[in-house]
Amino acid sequence: MIQQKVQLLKEKGIVVTIQRMAVLDALEEMAELHPTVEDLYRSLKGRYPTFSLATVYNTLEIFHKMGLVQELSFPKRERCYDPNTEPHPHFFCRVCGRVWDVGKTCPIPECPVLKIKNLGGKKVEGIQIYFYGVCQECRNSK
Amino acid sequence: MIQQKVQLLKEKGIVVTIQRMAVLDALEEMAELHPTVEDLYRSLKGRYPTFSLATVYNTLEIFHKMGLVQELSFPKRERCYDPNTEPHPHFFCRVCGRVWDVGKTCPIPECPVLKIKNLGGKKVEGIQIYFYGVCQECRNSK
DNA sequence: GTGGCTGCAAATCATTTGCATATAC
DNA sequence: GTATATGCAAATGATTTGCAGCCAC
Numbered sequence: 001m002i003q004q005k006v007q008l009l010k011e012k013g014i015v016v017t018i019q020r021m022a023v024l025d026a027l028e029e030m031a032e033l034h035p036t037v038e039d040l041y042r043s044l045k046g047r048y049p050t051f052s053l054a055t056v057y058n059t060l061e062i063f064h065k066m067g068l069v070q071e072l073s074f075p076k077r078e079r080c081y082d083p084n085t086e087p088h089p090h091f092f093c094r095v096c097g098r099v100w101d102v103g104k105t106c107p108i109p110e111c112p113v114l115k116i117k118n119l120g121g122k123k124v125e126g127i128q129i130y131f132y133g134v135c136q137e138c139r140n141s142k
Numbered sequence: 143m144i145q146q147k148v149q150l151l152k153e154k155g156i157v158v159t160i161q162r163m164a165v166l167d168a169l170e171e172m173a174e175l176h177p178t179v180e181d182l183y184r185s186l187k188g189r190y191p192t193f194s195l196a197t198v199y200n201t202l203e204i205f206h207k208m209g210l211v212q213e214l215s216f217p218k219r220e221r222c223y224d225p226n227t228e229p230h231p232h233f234f235c236r237v238c239g240r241v242w243d244v245g246k247t248c249p250i251p252e253c254p255v256l257k258i259k260n261l262g263g264k265k266v267e268g269i270q271i272y273f274y275g276v277c278q279e280c281r282n283s284k
Numbered sequence: 285g286t287g288g289c290t291g292c293a294a295a296t297c298a299t300t301t302g303c304a305t306a307t308a309c
Numbered sequence: 310g311t312a313t314a315t316g317c318a319a320a321t322g323a324t325t326t327g328c329a330g331c332c333a334c
Contacts, residue, residue: 015288015333037323052291057324073217076299078323089255091264106262109254113231113271120248121278122233128272129255136263157308157313179298194316199299201314218324220298 012066022048023059027069027083034090034099036078072099072128087114089129095138102131154208164190165201169211169225176232176241178220214241214270229256231271237280244273 005024009016026040033039037056044051060081063069070082074092080099082090089102089111102108117124147166151158168182175181179198186193202223205211212224216234222241224232231244231253244250259266 017289017333019290050291054292054325055290058289071217073215075213075215075221079217091261091266093264094267100264102261106264108258108261111253111255112251113253116250116273119233119244119250119273119275121281122235122242122248122273122275123281124233124273124275125236126274128270128274130270130272131258131261131264131266132268132270133261133264133266139263139265159308159314161315192316196300196317197315 008068012068014062014066019048019051019055020059020063022051023056023063024068024083027063027081031083034072034080034082036080038078040081070126070128072130074099074130074132087127089131091131091133091135093135093138094132095134098135100135102129150210154210156204156208161190161193161197162201162205164193165198165205166210166225169223173225176214176222176224178222180220182223212268212270214272216241216272216274229269231273233273233275233277235277235280236274237276240277242277244271 002021005021006016008024009020014020022044023040026043027035030039030043035043037053037060040060041051041053041056044056060069060071064071064081067085068083070085070087071079072082072090073079077092077097082101084101089108091100091102092098093100111129114127114129116127144163147163148158150166151162156162164186165182168185169177172181172185177185179195179202182202183193183195183198186198202211202213206213206223209227210225212227212229213221214224214232215221219234219239224243226243231250233242233244234240235242253271256269256271258269
């Protein structure tokens with residue numbers, strides 16, 4: 001499985017380093033959480049005490065550019081990452097700040113827009129669908 | 143038309159001040175641009191030299207909470223605002239940073255997801271569909 | 285060997301906060 | 310008159326940058 005990751009990075013033309021492998025691992029472990037840079041840094045710093053925050057930023061930037069992760073952005077919240085690069089909607093709870101994948105547990109109608117590659121001359125490289133609101137848990141506990 | 147705006151704020155239960163009227167005006171004028179806080183502040187500061195940046199932030203926050211504007215968020219870019227509160231997709235050019243409304247000039251398939259109010263217990267209060275890519279102008283000029 | 289990464293610290297940028305004064309109602 | 314908004318400046322928080330030393334290829 002380490003070999004798989006080495007392979008993956010090489011395919012994408014990304015120089016293989018220990019740090020980049022470690023970020024891949026951390027992303028995989030925390031995928032459900034949709035980790036922020038800080039989440040990843042905290043975890044990586046625990047295992048590798050000299051791990052640098054700048055390296056986390058650099059690594060995620062190159063992973064994103066090379067299509068290994070999706071980058072999610074919400075108002076009033078740090079951005080976060082999803083190693084599942086298949087386009088799919090996300091839900092953001094404005095109370096607890098958590099982010100969920102939408103579509104698996106709560107099915108939604110087909111989204112033909114997710115297939116769009118071109119908008120009247122504008123080249124589409126990525127698409128995000130965001131739902132904002134309050135999750136069940138936060139609705140109950142108020 | 144000033145009366146209309148006074149009316150609008152009162153209906154929403156927002157205290158009417160000169161600054162808030164001015165922000166409404168500026169938003170309307172710059173709607174196409176999808177102005178950032180800085181865009182609005184620059185324009186307002188020109189007309190009212192003591193206008194405060196914090197007031198722009200405060201005003202937009204309350205306008206957003208009361209449903210007078212949509213708030214748009216993109217990675218590596220200041221957030222920006224759209225006074226058109228009808229849910230509709232946006233396109234963001236990663237080269238020039240401009241934001242467009244999608245749907246008018248470049249028609250897209252119906253998006254049934256824009257009608258969703260509930261996702262398995264999660265209350266949906268807002269929805270955004272974002273397209274990321276490169277606009278025609280930026281594709282040509284490289 | 286060399287170009288590309290990493291770690292560290294400092295710098296930058298957007299956004300928020302605290303508080304005294306001013307304004308809406 | 311009182312609650313609420315404003316302006317200013319300082320604080321915060323996230324992200325970026327510069328650069329010397331290190332590592333992958």
